Amino acid sequence: MLWKLLVKYLRPYWRLLAAVVFFQLVQSIASLYLPTLNADIIDEGVAKGDTGYILQTGGLMLAITLLQILAAITAVYFGAKAAMALGRDLRGAVFTRVGEFSEQEVTRFGAPSLITRSTNDVQQVQMLVLMTSTLMVSAPILSIGGVIMAIRQDVQLSWLIAVSVPVLLIGVGLIIVRMVPLFRLMQTRIDTVNRVLREQLTGIRVIRAFVREDVESARFGRANEDVTDTALRAGRLMALMFPVVMLVLNVSSVAVIWFGAFRIQDGSMQVGTLIAFLSYLMQILMAVMMATFMAVMIPRATVSADRIGEVLDTPSSVRPPAHPVNETVGQGELELLDVGFAYPGAEQPVLRNVSFLVHSGETTAIIGSTGSGKTTLVNLLPRLFDATSGKVLVDGVDVRELKPDLLWGHIGLVPQKPYLFSGTVRSNLLYGKPDATEEELWRALTIAQAKDFVQEMEDGLDAPISQGGTNVSGGQRQRLAIARALVKRPELYIFDDSFSSLDLATDARLRAALRTGADGATMVIVAQRVSTIIDADQILVLEGGRIVGRGTHEQLLESNQTYQEIVSSQLTAEEAA
Template identity: 60%
Template sequence: MLLRLIRDRLAPYQGYVAALILLQLISVAANLYLPTLNADIIDKGISRGDTGYITHTGMIMLAISVVQVFAAIGAAYIGARLAMSVGRDIRGGVFHAVGRFSAREVNTFGAPSLITRSTNDVQQVQMLVLMGATLMVSAPIMMVGGIIMSVRTDPGLSWLMALAVAVMGVAIALVVRKMVPGFRMVQSRLDTVNRILREHLTGVRVIRAFTREPFETDRFGVATDELTDSSIRVGRLMMSMFPIVFTIMNLSTVGVWWFGAHQVDAGDVEIGSLSAYMTYLIQILMAVMMATFMFMMIPRASVSADRITQVLDTEPSVVPPQHPVTPSRMLGTVELRDASMQYPGADAPVLQDISLTGRPGQTIAIMGSTGSGKSTLLSLIARLFDATDGAVLVDGVDVRDLEPTQLWGHIGIVPQKGYLFSGTVASNLRYGNPHATIEELWRALEIAQAADFVRKLDGGLEAPISQGGTNVSGGQRQRLCIARALVAQPRIYLFDDSFSALDLQTDRRLRNALKPVTRDATVFIVAQRVSTITDADQILVLEDGQAVGLGTHDELLAGCTPYREIVQSQLGVDAA
């Protein structure tokens, strides 16, 4: 997964990769050639007292060093550029993939996990690319080149070099093998910490209302302790590499001087050659050490790449049609034909065999107990989910065959939990229609009964809105969400219990103001208050996902017991 992910993201940057490899080759070649020149100065210059040879060779070494410095700087620049570009592209890919997910996929992964995968996991892969660009290319070249040059300099000590490299490679492999499951556990527990922190920040009012701060503190403490323990275990494995590497390097150095000294004493090797061999051995072991840094990062990056690839490879359950239908004009007729919806793994469908037709100019209300499938029904119309059985049609066309942007562009949905984006009042209202004029914004606010409080805000339409709309009250947030839907001027309105935070007087004024605006549109209203939906053209009563009543208010009072019980519980027996 890791190799595939990096390979795919590096594909557009082949020119940069080629330039990086060339610069690394130049830098490594210079490093490998300098010890030979240094040996020549010792054996041919200093031992013979040839000052001219020393000066000439020294100037060549200086020139090679300058070239090596510039090559190293260029390689570092290109490597950093590549790593940042790969990180940007992966983040963009994850963001695009999540944007295509339906609510089902988002719920499967969980918002905290998706955030971790888009940030921390991408950063791990990005850091690996950065280290790989600077070390992965040069380390193998340095190792192979160092072996060739060292064997050429002193074949008699080759066994010592081979032993040192083999021992170091086996030791590192054993440590890395234990690190992979450890890093997988670290990322999983990081997801848990993010989830608890997100829940705490989102539900801080509930936590304070129930005085559950100590419980939440303990829960967060347990999660962070588990993350700390996992990180410490992996950190100990990582740190064990350094003593192993340095021990092998020091023992190898002692071995070279010990056995090399006997060869110099016997006259088999010159001092300059032995010095060069020592330099090559150090370069080889340093290359192995650089590879060690890579091996330390690869396990965690591999786990992160698996998690990223899971997101990228997940096919959304709501997919665009291969041959989309694009109507020239959307009227807004909505029909459900025996529509059913069952979530994966559920024992029973949340909606079963729902048949309903809503036409332009009509208001269809949906009532039922909690968990009866009211919000799911609206989600089927908006195609946030696809029906598992039956069909949902708009203007006679199955929503699965409609061009998604065409469908969503004509639907104005106000969710049960109103959500506003960070920005201003105006930027939130223009979310459904970026080209809306100031007059259209104020008109929508007037209809939504939100104009008065917006005028009192510092800045009016340009008043800042925090993420989620937390700097306005629940009722204000709901009215702004209704105004946002009105600005889009859709053909189908979906109000998912959107009036619950409003007082009865504001509710009545808002519904009266909506009537002329939605005269030519199809309106679906999920409501808990009977007073909100008594004037609806049709009222669908749901119970355990099944339709137990469909008709007008008076018809249901006469023939639908569950509806009559709801009315009696809210308005009293005499209201029936």
């Protein structure tokens, strides 16, 4: 998966990579040429006392060194550009794919894991590309070139290279094999830390209310210890790697000097040649060491690439139509025909044989016990999930055949847990209609019964809203979410238990305002309180994923036992009539 990602996402930057290879080639050739010049100075200049030759050759070495430095800087510059571009494109690709996911895929991966894959995992792959640009290109050139140049200096000492390099590779390879599973485990445990931290930050009020700070601190401590333990185990192996490299490096150097000294003594080798051979051996082993440094990064980057690829290769269960319908009559009529839904691997479906019709401009309410499938049902309407059987029709067209943007443009959704984005009241209200006027914003706030508390805020529409709307109360958050949907002015409103945080008086005023201010739009309301749905044109009673009753409040109160039980748990029959 790593190479697949690199090939795909680095292809647009092949010119940058070609420049990196070219300048790394220049740098490596310069590095290979310098020891030979140094040997010539010792054997030809110093030994013969030729000062002019020393100055001439030394000047050439200085020029080559400057060229080497410039080539290295340029290679790193272009390599960094390619690596940063790769990171940007990978983050964009992951974000785009996650944006296409249905609730099913998001739940499968989990938000903390998706965040880790978009940040930490992408960074690991990005760093691999950067280090490859600065080290890995030159390593094989120095290794192969060093071997050739060393053999040219002295063939008989070349057996030291044939021994040193395999010993180094075997030692490092054994260490890397043990590091791969540790890096995979580390990424999983980082996911766990992110999940625990996210839960604790989101649920801080609940934690404090139940005096669970110590328990949650211990839970985070365990997750933190797990990451630390894995990192330490990987770190110990990494720490072992460099002593192995240095041991081979130093033993090889001593062996070259030892055996080279005998060859100099019998006159078959010159001092400059020995120094040059030793330099080439150091270059070869340093190149191998650079490759081992890269080898440390490759396993972790491979694990990260697999995790990124898992996201990119996961298709959304909600797929756009091959030939989408681009127009509808825009009346907001809704119909479900024998709809069923089951989660993958579930023993029982959540919804079975659900059929009903909502005419344009009517209000249909859905009520039922907890777990009866109400939220799942309304999530099928905007295609947050796709029905596993049957059809969901909007204006007579199957939602799976509608262009997604067109479908979502017709629907104003207020979810069960209303979410506000960090910014201001204004920026949240403009979310559904960026060009809405201030008059439209205040109109929506008035209908949603949010005008008074927004006016009381110091900056009014420009009052700050923190992430998730945590700086406003639950009821205010719900009313702002309702106002956001009203600004959009769609043909179909879906209120998924969106009045639960409102007191009865505010609830009644809001419903009265909706009847006159929603421009005759169709409404689907999921509610737990009977008082919220008492005036609906049609009430559907959901139980066990099936519709067990339908009609007006009065009709159901007379004929449906399940509805009667719900009503009796909240109101007396006389109060409900």
